[in-house]
Amino acid sequence: MSQNLETLSQALLEAATRAGADAADAIAVQGTSLSIDVREGQLEQAERSEGMDLGLRVFVGQRQANVSVSDSRPETMATMAERAVAMAREAPEDNYIGLAAPDQLATDWDIAAFELADPSAEPDPATLQADALAAETAAQAVNGVSQVQSATAGYSHTGVHIAASNGFSGGYERTSRATYCTAIAGTGDSMERDYDGDGRVFQSDLRAPADIGKSAGDRAVERLNARQPTTGSYPVLFDERISSSLIGHLLAAVNGSSVARGSSWLREKLGEQVLPAALSLVENPHRPRVSASRPFDGEGLATQKRNIVENGVLTGWTLDLVNARKLGMTSTANASRGVSSPPSPSTWNVSMTQGEKSREDLLRDMGTGLLVTSLIGSTINPNTGDYSRGAAGFWVENGELTYAVNECTIAGNLNDMLTGLIPANDARAHLSRVVPSLLVEGMTLAGN
The missing domain is CATH 3.30.2290.10 (PmbA/TldD superfamily)
Structure with missing residues (x-):
């Protein structure tokens, strides 16, 4: 072939x-x-x-x-x-x-x-x-x-x-x-x-x-008899199944195409803290047996391991040649190429620092709040980072799951959400985005 x-x-x-x-x-x-x-x-x-x-x-x-x-x-x-x-x-x-x-x-x-x-x-x-x-x-x-x-x-x-x-x-x-x-x-x-x-x-x-x-x-079966939670401000734990979506919003904001257009809520944050100081976000396109691995990008540049966020600090953008030139920088070898359009920046395998606590530990520590296992729809303002999504999952009372939840909305601002993240230690290592369950300590829930 x-x-x-x-x-x-x-x-x-x-x-x-x-x-x-x-x-x-x-x-x-x-x-x-x-x-x-x-x-x-x-x-x-x-x-x-x-x-x-x-x-x-x-x-x-x-x-x-x-x-x-x-x-x-x-x-x-x-x-x-x-x-x-x-x-x-x-x-x-x-x-x-x-x-x-x-x-x-x-x-x-x-x-x-x-x-x-x-x-x-x-x-x-x-x-x-x-x-x-x-x-x-x-x-x-x-x-x-x-x-x-x-x-x-x-x-x-x-x-x-x-x-x-x-x-x-x-x-x-x-x-x-x-x-x-x-x-x-x-x-x-x-x-x-x-x-x-x-x-x-x-x-x-x-x-x-x-x-x-x-x-x-x-x-x-676990989702049967779901009901709406009470409207208010609560801690929200994003289950490992969907937690990578939060990091996906960060990755979209550091995409060089968005930054060059001036339409990224992180456009002024280069060199500043975007995650807690204990967390890093590492891209490694050379991991074996992983779907996003590759030796070179869509423009023929050698891919390489890099820290997108190091100890909480944003270190650089995700760049192809065109957007690197627009920003006066060097390509990070992240050009993705299809047959019907020119190259554009894309992220390869990404791993986030895991925490020391299990998901069960975080549930216990959060007291009363929401465990989110499913997200529906999306209203994300790319310029400000304002975040609002439909959610379903389980209500947590005194650190224990009590009943299934659906038809609620969770809202916040990505800048505040990401800088206050608390990670669990349950990420699946074989995925192209290795992200554990993530606790956000304060979000607005709209229920009944």
Whole structure:
């Protein structure tokens, strides 16, 4: 697969040169995916897709254009390049665009060390169906579960190759194997729904389907007889399942694209405290068997470990080449590239410092408040950090879970919320965002 993609990406560059481009980069992506859904013990849906997509970005002076196609015939690539060059000639000039300098490029990497692709054979549909059925059966066996909304098992294999006229050429393959289950408990207006799932690079690392199904059923039953909490100001504990969303808001605010536009609530916070002094946020794109790992970014720069936040202090932005130039900085090798658009900044694997206490310890210490296990909708002001989201979970009284909660809203300001975080020690190490349960000591709850 990889050699074919390399040949195609080089052919795109040659077509761009013949069409009159001053410079160009190309990406070739080839993938296979298989998904099996079951319902009530029977196969409900089976989907398989195979395809190839090609993307080409051309430069004519300080003008650029991007085109994509799913046809790899030489005549199609030639037409694609000609249209891209014609589009670029009509585009506005941009002094910040351009490929990386040759001395910025990644030149040596050990792709095997990243373990991005499981070498074992693609699972057959019967194997995936058996996994989905096992998850569904386990969920149905939970007392109180009225039905299983969905049980799915899937697999994907993707190859990527990027090449550019500055001399860069590199590619890799990825695999993904996943099982998910959603269960419903109760009947009529009192029905509640919850889910569980697991996705891994290697099949051998995947949790047992029966474990996933039982967990989904247990979670759905626990949410029965939910009610609204009393409106007021309370501590809120974000469960590990959804706590990474809080850090996701921070990562969005340090994205160089937002900062360059002046639309980030952290735009004036570089070098200042944004998390408690004991906490750091570390990006490591070289972790093996993790979905967001990669040896180079979408512009051919070598990825590297970096501290986004160190001991509570924001150390830098997440940058690709264009936004680094706009801000007078250096790219952090965080360019993400698809076939249909130019590169843009994105974050790879991120890990947050864990605390010394368990989630149960934090529940005990918080006294009275809300454990949030599900978030609904989002109203986040990117300029001010004002935060408001629908939430569901469990009411905590005297440090113990007392009843399920739904139909409430939690609100605050991200700057205040993040600087006062208290982390637990329950983060799952295999995720691309390793974030434990997080306690925010004061938020506004709107209930009844």
